[in-house]
Amino acid sequence: MPKPFDELRNVYDVLEHVRLRPGMFVSNGSLDELALVLSGYGLALQVHGVDEGFDLGQVGPFAQWLSWTHGWSMVRGWTAAIEENCGDVPPLEAFFRLLDEWRASLASDQEAVSGP
Template sequence: MPPDERRRAPRHASEIRNVYELLDEVRLRPGMWVHGSSLLHLDSMLMGYRIALNPYGAYEDWPFWNPGSQGSFAEWLWQRLGRHSSLGWAAEIERQAQAAGQEAMELFFSLFDEYRTEREHAAR
């Protein structure tokens, strides 16, 4: 997200159209959306969001809940780290952040931005 985007006013939940916009809101105010800024709680929230779409037959590009899927964030993360983890992306990023003395949410968004950039370049 560009630095100017971080200064914009938060949107109401009813204005959020997809998971990427939801994550933009989480980035603005992580403590409001995710208890303790825990990536495990974020992962749970994202799974709930995805499950809530099912009854409506809503399709959405979904990078988080596709175990073993080539385009998933987790698969990208395992390739980037050069190893696989059965803990899942959220726990692994929290471990990485703790080892680096960094905020887990900050590291997640840095990695997620990198993932999105690579996906956008590959789609061109």
């Protein structure tokens, strides 16, 4: 069940809404439309001076991780890289699978740094 909008804490909460109800946010599972939503989110953070550590820009840490772990070119951003390499998997589904992998790798990196 999605949280009410006034209870969302960060971009990952917003993305959970997209995952649960993609048709409300992006038509036809378009990664380009998702990137526009995320760009607007990142811009709102800047305008309002919120330091959330937004990592999902077309050339940000998420894109770098995709390039390093999958060897994909990021010349046209992560949206194009996912679309070009997702095979038969719908691009939005591939995005969420990759996002989950990336977040899991961040969590394991954080655990390694902080120790048990």
